[in-house]
Structures are given as structure tokens and as C-alpha cells.
Amino acid sequence: MIEVRGLTKYYGDILAIDHLDFTVERGRIYGFLGPNGAGKTTTMNIMTGCLAATEGTVVIDGHDIFEDPKEAKRQIGYLPEQPPLYLEMTPAEYLTFVAEAKGVPRAKRAAEVERVLERCSLEGMKDRLMRNLSKGYRQRVGLAQALIGDPPVVILDEPTVGLDPKQIIEIRDLIRSLGEKHTVILSSHILSEIRAVCDHILIISHGRLVASDTPEALMRRSQGMDHLRLTLRGDRARVEKALAAIAGVETVTFGEPEEAGALAVSLECSTDCREAVFFALAEIRTPILAMARERVNLEAVFLELTDDEQPPAGADTGGEDDEDERAEEPPTLDVDAMMQAKEAADDDSDL
Amino acid sequence: MTAIYKRELKSYFTGISGYIFIAFLLLMVGIYAAVINFHYTQPNFESVLGSVGLVFLLIVPILTMRTFAEERRQKTDQLLYALPLSMAEIVFGKYLAMLTVLLIPTAVICVYPVVLSFYGSIDLLTCYSTLFAFFLMGSALLAVGMFISSTTDNQIVAAVVSFAVLLLLYLMTQLASFLPVSAAGSLMAFAVVILLAGLILYLMTRHALLASAVIILLMAALYSVYLLEPTLLEGAFQTAALQLSVFDRLYTFIDGIFDLSGVVYYLSFAGVFVFFTIQSLEKRRWS
Numbered sequence: 001m002i003e004v005r006g007l008t009k010y011y012g013d014i015l016a017i018d019h020l021d022f023t024v025e026r027g028r029i030y031g032f033l034g035p036n037g038a039g040k041t042t043t044m045n046i047m048t049g050c051l052a053a054t055e056g057t058v059v060i061d062g063h064d065i066f067e068d069p070k071e072a073k074r075q076i077g078y079l080p081e082q083p084p085l086y087l088e089m090t091p092a093e094y095l096t097f098v099a100e101a102k103g104v105p106r107a108k109r110a111a112e113v114e115r116v117l118e119r120c121s122l123e124g125m126k127d128r129l130m131r132n133l134s135k136g137y138r139q140r141v142g143l144a145q146a147l148i149g150d151p152p153v154v155i156l157d158e159p160t161v162g163l164d165p166k167q168i169i170e171i172r173d174l175i176r177s178l179g180e181k182h183t184v185i186l187s188s189h190i191l192s193e194i195r196a197v198c199d200h201i202l203i204i205s206h207g208r209l210v211a212s213d214t215p216e217a218l219m220r221r222s223q224g225m226d227h228l229r230l231t232l233r234g235d236r237a238r239v240e241k242a243l244a245a246i247a248g249v250e251t252v253t254f255g256e257p258e259e260a261g262a263l264a265v266s267l268e269c270s271t272d273c274r275e276a277v278f279f280a281l282a283e284i285r286t287p288i289l290a291m292a293r294e295r296v297n298l299e300a301v302f303l304e305l306t307d308d309e310q311p312p313a314g315a316d317t318g319g320e321d322d323e324d325e326r327a328e329e330p331p332t333l334d335v336d337a338m339m340q341a342k343e344a345a346d347d348d349s350d351l
Numbered sequence: 352m353t354a355i356y357k358r359e360l361k362s363y364f365t366g367i368s369g370y371i372f373i374a375f376l377l378l379m380v381g382i383y384a385a386v387i388n389f390h391y392t393q394p395n396f397e398s399v400l401g402s403v404g405l406v407f408l409l410i411v412p413i414l415t416m417r418t419f420a421e422e423r424r425q426k427t428d429q430l431l432y433a434l435p436l437s438m439a440e441i442v443f444g445k446y447l448a449m450l451t452v453l454l455i456p457t458a459v460i461c462v463y464p465v466v467l468s469f470y471g472s473i474d475l476l477t478c479y480s481t482l483f484a485f486f487l488m489g490s491a492l493l494a495v496g497m498f499i500s501s502t503t504d505n506q507i508v509a510a511v512v513s514f515a516v517l518l519l520l521y522l523m524t525q526l527a528s529f530l531p532v533s534a535a536g537s538l539m540a541f542a543v544v545i546l547l548a549g550l551i552l553y554l555m556t557r558h559a560l561l562a563s564a565v566i567i568l569l570m571a572a573l574y575s576v577y578l579l580e581p582t583l584l585e586g587a588f589q590t591a592a593l594q595l596s597v598f599d600r601l602y603t604f605i606d607g608i609f610d611l612s613g614v615v616y617y618l619s620f621a622g623v624f625v626f627f628t629i630q631s632l633e634k635r636r637w638s
Contacts, residue, residue, distance in 0.1 A: 011638070012557060012638075045429070048432075048433045049432060049433060050429050050432040050433055050636065051432075051636055052636045052637045069435075069437075070435045070436075070437065071435075073433060073434065073435040074435045076433070078429075078433040080426065080429040080430075080433075082426045084425070084426055084427040084428075084429050084430035085425075085427065086358070086362070086425070086427055087425070088362065088365050088366065089358075089362075089365075093361075097354055097357070097358045098354075098430070098434070100353070100354035100357070101354035101355065101434045101435075101436060102434060102435060103435065145430070
């Protein structure tokens with residue numbers, strides 16, 4: 001569907017992206033993941049024809065974006081980071097303008113606008129000035145604009161930035177449903193978002209593609225530990241002793257319990273030791289109120305891969321190393337942790 | 352292109368800039384017509400058009416300042432670039448919308464000579480040929496304003512720079528009389544222009560070698576002309592500067608001559624700046 005070959009972009013002397021190569025297949029949801037400034041937006045801008053590349057080619061369904069831009073752009077709907085809205089227009093006027101500019105025939109224009117308005121749940125807002133719409137609705141109008149003309153490829157640059165959790169979930173559901181018919185490429189620096197939505201992850205760092213795989217395969221690559229989180233009722237010293245004695249348990253840390261009189265414990269295990277933990281605690285008659293196994297974190301993979309100079313293949317780092325890097329990159333993780341917490345309820349149904 | 356044209360035209364009238372442009376132009380023409388034609392009872396409406404040229408200094412920036420500067424600031428230019436439209440279509444769509452706004456007061460002004468002809472003998476041919484040239488002059492000035500708007504993302508900057516440039520064009524004839532006319536003086540003046548052009552070239556391309564090569568080449572050509580045929584340079588700079596006196600071209604039409612070279616001049620002036628606008632936007636995609 002989309003072939004990107006040797007894509008390179010210099011801003012003056014600054015190398016923004018460096019010989020990117022990847023292929024996007026039809027009908028899947030791709031996630032572009034990378035820290036801020038990794039070159040995600042630049043790549044998307046080039047793929048959509050908003051920006052020229054210094055080198056390399058982008059071919060969309062057989063049409064080169066530089067040689068045959070009109071036909072190539074017809075295949076794409078693009079939502080830039082900031083939705084490109086004319087604030088003095090209403091969504092209905094704006095979408096009609098986009099439909100006309102995209103060459104939707106006059107007879108079908110009204111129906112097409114109606115269709116995307118419904119798709120993005122905007123029917124109630126279609127006659128308000130966009131100046132007066134909230135950020136979430138503006139984002140949806142931007143998305144609606146990308147869907148006009150039913151392009152086979154939809155490219156979304158950070159579609160959930162700046163939205164509240166409820167809006168984020170709505171937009172994600174929308175993106176997931178788009179994946180049924182369209183090829184979707186979205187970028188984000190939020191891991192949980194990519195994990196929740198995408199079939200395939202492209203990790204980009206310092207303008208280079210460092211990984212391209214399914215989320216599961218990427219997690220398998222992780223050499224991180226298995227994490228268990230427990231809520232117990234019992235004596236701290238005895239629990240610590242019992243847990244530390246289990247083979248495979250590497251570290252035992254106590255945290256802030258959520259309910260009074262309980263103990264919050266998190267374990268790092270080198271193997272799956274859920275059963276051993278259960279029997280060990282049963283032996284000392286300590287009831288387990290809750291036990292959760294955290295999925296191997298994509299963060300570890302992500303940090304490993306986007307780590308400055310280390311080659312991804314030879315990254316033989318253990319848990320402690322990850323901890324160090326987490327401290328260095330608080331913003332990404334804070335947001336991520338927050339998102340996870342907010343999505344906790346919703347996540348079960350996602351995966 | 353029609354989508355851009357329609358949207359643009361509509362935006363001039365959902366905001367106030369279109370109304371201000373039309374109202375101000377009609378107001379000034381009305382005042383001058385009242386004074387010249389009615390108060391002093393002179394039968395030549397064309398001289399009214401000759402006098403109101405100054406109004407373009409104010410109203411052209413009002414119409415042009417937003418066109419590209421605001422798109423860039425609101426990031427809506429990304430939508431335009433991602434749409435299946437060529438840069439030329441985008442620019443022409445916008446330019447034609449401006450011309451349409453200019454056409455509205457021009458059409459209204461078309462009635463004036465007819466009204467005046469009830470009260471005296473009016474040279475209708477001269478009136479309408481001047482009005483035609485007046486429209487072309489406005490088109491050329493709008494193209495200049497549009498180009499300036501495409502180089503910045505701040506509409507105030509676009510407006511102020513457009514005003515300054517139009518003022519310079521307006522005063523060009525008077526300013527040109529102060530320019531050096533001797534061969535040596537022209538040589539110096541052309542050298543300064545070449546240096547400035549080289550500097551702009553460098554700032555736009557960041558290519559020091561290219562800019563200096565262009566400067567050296569042009570300087571060499573200029574100096575060899577000076578050595579071989581110095582008479583060619585006598586008054587040459589002044590003549591070149593006078594080529595930019597957009598406003599004074601109208602006087603030939605007012606004198607009752609349908610100046611075909613003037614028509615070509617206005618059209619090419621507009622064409623050059625529309626072309627510059629396209630280039631300036633293309634260049635932005637490359638940087």
C-alpha cells in the first residue's frame with residue numbers, strides 16, 4: 001500500500017529523519033512510536049505531501065508522492081497534529097469545502113458530509129461555528145475532514161493529544177473501527193495508546209527506524225522481568241521473609257496500600273511465580289486480597305530501542321538499567337502511567 | 352481550484368475585510384466624484400480614478416494580509432498542501448477570489464459615467480478604458496500584497512510591509528528623479544542592487560557559494576558593460592526604477608490613450624507576483 005524508501009530530511013544542517021525504510025500493508029493499523037522530536041511528524045508530513053524530502057521516495061498505491069502528487073494525495077486523508085480548521089466556518093461548511101477540494105462530485109457531496117459527520121458523532125454540532133467548539137470536537141472535525149472521500153489510507157498525527165480521558169477513549173474506539181476498512185497510520189508518544197489500538201508498531205528514534213513489529217513480538221523481545229502486584233492482609237516482616245524465599249523472586253518492594261490495614265507488595269520475578277506466591281502465602285496464612293500480573297512492559301522495549309547510542313540488538317540490560325532511564329524520561333512515563341490508570345477499567349475489554 | 356476560490360470569497364464576506372475594501376474604495380471614489388465632477392463641474396470622470404489611486408495603499412493590505420499569513424499561523428496550510436491540489440491551483444483560487452472582491456466596486460463604478468452623462472458630455476470611452484486600467488492596476492497591487500503575505504506568518508507584518516512597498520511604488524516617480532543619472536552613478540546603484548539580490552538569495556537558499564557566484568557573475572557583466580559601452584548605463588538605473596511606478600501608468604489612459612503596453616505591463620506585473628507567490632510557498636515546503 002505504502003512504500004517508503006530511503007527517506008531522508010534535513011532542516012538546514014539538522015538531520016530530522018535518516019534513511020527511513022518501511023512498508024505499510026493494506027487494512028491494518030500502524031502505530032508510529034517515538035519520543036518527542038524523533039521525526040514522527042516530519043515523516044507524516046512528507047508522506048502526505050506537505051513537506052518535500054531531501055532524499056528518498058514515498059509510493060502510495062503505485063503513485064509517487066513527489067512525481068504524481070495529486071493521485072497519491074487522493075489516497076490519503078491526513079489529520080495533522082493541530083487540526084487544520086477554519087474557525088470562522090461551521091463543520092458542515094468546512095467539510096463541504098474539503099469534499100469539493102478533494103473532488104467529490106457535487107451530487108454526492110451532501111451525502112458524504114453527512115456520512116463523516118455521523119461517523120465522528122458530530123451531527124449535533126454541524127451548524128456551530130468551530131471557533132466555539134471544544135478541543136475534542138475540533139479534533140473530531142479534523143478527523144472527519146481526513147475521512148472525506150473515503151481515502152484508503154488515513155494518517156493521524158497524535159490524534160489524542162490534549163483531550164480528556166473520555167474523549168481519548170472515544171477517539172480510540174473510532175480509530176479502531178476505522179481499521180476495519182482503512183489502512184490507518186497514527187503517531188503517538190503514549191505507549192498504552194499504541195498498544196491498545198495498533199496491529200503493528202514502528203518505533204522511530206533520532207530519525208531512524210529502530211523496530212517494526214507487532215506489539216506481541218516486540219514484547220517477546222523484551223528481556224524485562226515479570227511483575228506481580230499484590231494486596232495482602234498480614235504481617236509485613238513475615239510476608240517479606242516468605243516471599244523472598246521463593247525461587248525466582250528477585251526483588252520484593254512494599255508500596256502504599258490502597259486500603260487501610262492491607263499491604264501493597266510488588267514483586268519482580270525472573271519466571272512466572274504466581275502459584276509459588278499463592279502457596280507460600282497460604283502457608284503463613286496470609287490472605288491475598290488481589291494479585292495482578294503486569295504484562296511485560298512495552299516501555300522497557302521502547303526505552304531500550306530509543307536509547308541514544310546503544311544498538312538495539314545487543315541491549316543486554318536488566319531491570320535496574322530500565323529504572324535509571326525511567327528517571328531520565330519522566331514526562332513520557334508520567335503521562336503513560338496516568339493514561340493506564342485512567343484506562344484501567346476500559347482496558348480489560350480492549351485486549 | 353473552485354473550492355478554494357469559493358471558500359476564500361466567502362471568508363471575505365463572513366469577516367469584514369471584504370466589506371471594508373469595497374466600502375472604502377466606493378467612498379473615496381464617491382468623494383472625489385462629488386468634488387471634481389459635481390462641485391467643480393468638470394466632465395472628466397477619469398481624473399477621479401487618477402486621484403483615488405492612493406486609496407489602494409490602505410485597502411490592498413486589508414484584503415491581502417490574511418491570505419497566506421493566517422493560513423500559516425492557524426496551520427490550515429497543511430490541509431491545503433495535503434489536498435489533491437497543485438500549489439498553482441491554491442494560489443490562483445485565492446487570487447481570483449481577491450479579484451472578484453475588486454470587481455464588485457469596479458462594477459458599481461461602471462454606473463457613474465453613465466449617470467454623469469445625463470448632466471454633460473462625457474468621454475465614455477476614456478472613462479471605461481481608464482476604469483479597465485484601474486482594475487488591472489488593482490490586480491497588480493493585490494498580487495504584490497499576496498506575495499508579501501506568503502512570506503510571513505504574521506498578518507500585521509504582512510500588512511505593514513505591503514503598505515510600505517505600495518508606498519514605495521506610489522512615490523517611485525518622484526524618488527526616481529533623485530537617482531543618479533551618470534554612467535558611474537548607475538554603475539554604483541546597480542552594484543548595490545546586485546549585492547542586495549545576492550544577500551536575499553543567500554538568506555533564502557543558505558547557499559553561500561551559489562550566492563557569491565551569482566554576485567560575481569552579475570558584477571562582472573555590469574562592469575564589462577561599463578568599460579565597453581558606458582553610455583548604455585547613463586540614466587539606465589533611473590529608467591529601471593521608473594518601470595516600477597505602477598500608479599503612473601494610469602495617466603496614459605487618463606490622457607485618452609488606450610495604452611496596450613500599459614495593459615501588458617499590469618498583466619505581467621501581476622503574473623510575476625503570482626509566480627513569486629507560488630515559488631515562495633513551494634520553497635516553504637522544501638525547507
